Amino acid sequence: MFEYQKSGQYFALIAGGMEEHGAEEFTELGAQNVKLSYRGIQFEADPRTLYILNYQTRLATRILAPLISFNCHSTDYLYKVAKSVDWTTLFRVDQTFAVFASVANSHITHSQYAALKVKDAIVDCFREKFGSRPNVEPVTPDVWINIHIENNHAVLSLDTSGGSLHRRGYRTETGVSPMMETLAAAIIRLTEWQGEKPLYDPMCGSGTLLCEALMSYCRIPAGYLRKNFGFMFLPDFDKTVWETVREEAYHNFRQLPEGLIAGSDVSGRATKIAIENVNHISSGNRVTIKMLNFMKIDNLENRVIVCNPPYGIREGNPEEIAKLYTYLGDYLKQKCKGSTAYIYVGDKELLKFIGLKPTWKKPLVNGALDGRLAKYEMY
Ligand SMILES: C[S@@+](CC[C@H](N)C(=O)[O-])C[C@H]1O[C@@H](n2cnc3c(N)ncnc32)[C@H](O)[C@@H]1O
Known part of the structure; x- marks a missing residue:
């Protein structure tokens, strides 16, 4: 069982200054136990509410479902834990993926290297099971994986939005300084x-x-024109x-x-x-x-x-x-x-x-x- 399945807890990313309004919006849309965090909110939701939130939120950019969280002081340990996740239950070998990382105040200081280690773990997990691996697609992957390490604590999540929700799909062209x-x-x-x-x-x-x-x-709904989540x-x-x-x-x-x-x-x-x-x-x-x-x-x-x-x-x-x-x-x-x-x-x-x-x-x-x-x- 993944962490979000045990706890029903998720994390939504929201730009600075909008957190309180985001928390208000999430509560209106049915999220429970909404708590403010830096540039985000933590909340609980059942699957139906999670779909509603992704479809309807106008303020959040992503909603992350934690798969596993752990204390992490080295990239070797990061690889080891990431490899213990059965990625084959999340997607197929013919689907593409990408890993996005952020690090703060931790022994691991390079976000790109952290992302690479998680990517290697995913690839090795598939290879060991099926003898083949899914491809990485850095811009428009099917599956978006997120690794966040802060104060040596790592959270490995699936991005349940599937890329930033600010991309509504109505803006095919922009002017000089378009706003998000x-x-x-x-x-x-x-x-x-x-x-x-x-x-x-x-x-x-x-x-x-x-x-x-x-x-x-x-x-x-803000996500009305989006085909995939x-x-x-x-x-x-x-x-x-x-x-x-x-x-x-x-x-x-x-x-x-x-x-x-x-x-x-x-x-x-x-x-x-x-x-x-x-x-x-x-x-x-x-x-x-x-x-x-x-x-x-x-x-x-x-x-x-x-x-x-x-x-x-x-x-x-x-x-x-x-x-x-x-x-x-x-x-x-x-x-x-x-x-x-x-x-x-x-x-x-x-x-x-x-x-x-x-x-x-x-x-x-x-x-x-x-x-x-x-x-x-x-x-
Ligand atoms: C920062 S942009 C607006 C961006 C817009 N919110 C968006 O998301 O695309 C400012 C706009 O003001 C327009 N503008 C500048 N002077 C103007 C004027 N005197 N009358 C009307 N529009 C003007 C510019 O052409 C430009 O499109």
Whole structure:
């Protein structure tokens, strides 16, 4: 029996600043005994709930099922324990796999070497049993194995998501600085928008915020477009339960009313990409996206405005970018009566150029960037 089968415990990876919201989301979706951890949450779930979580979570990037955990001070011991796992109960020799490792504060310091040792153990396990071995596929393997070693304690897990859940499948192309889908989903969640007022993104880029708002409003699971999940490789995977989970979610969908979600961008290329992306999602044809400089929009009154203005060096020189934030602040003050704006910036220093006092500011990591989401209310 694997560890997750004995304990019913799993670990979900969540970006910095989103852990609490992730814990809230997991509790809503049926996870039990949810506990916060650094960039993740620990929780308990039965198999059905595990499928729901992988299918529905908008905030977590992966859910790991621990197979075995042990104290580990050397790579030889890591190999020995990894080889004691019967990998042949998880996948077949004709399926591909990859091992991903992370190490912290441990005698084993090289994550890649740790991954290599686990890979060797898996290969040797198959060879001894069948005389042949499965191939490694580093980018899109069938089976994703995870080894995490922290303070000389190792946890060997199967990634039940089967690759990062931020890959929803709707984004085939991106603009200059696209935002992670999980981050966009966290922003939409923090707006608490339920469709009471129209939602507008005046600098929509490739449309990630619009896509996440659409999926959230229409109750479309974040994993709706994904074909495979790692949990399908668990030895106790129950296909009938999984099909019921999908069907139940499908019956819960709702249509998007015309005009409820819209956006624009000054770039023609970004606008085209956003239209394509949003149209990969059901009801996406009801989202209006236009090529427009936000300063030319008559007004954006009585709305929920979400927006991720340019901030990086790739998007213009720092002086121009600072000026753009001042124009945005002026626009919000003068043309957005009755609206609430949620502005996300990758560089928190830029918020001061908006010249408005935010109701709150929340830290939200975007990859390596220590970003902030600020809320502004216009009366
Ligand atoms: C950081 S990107 C937005 C990324 C977007 N959230 C995504 O996920 O793809 C900023 C966007 O602002 C747009 N932009 C810059 N100045 C603008 C303006 N004056 N009016 C409208 N859009 C503008 C850029 O073309 C760019 O697509």
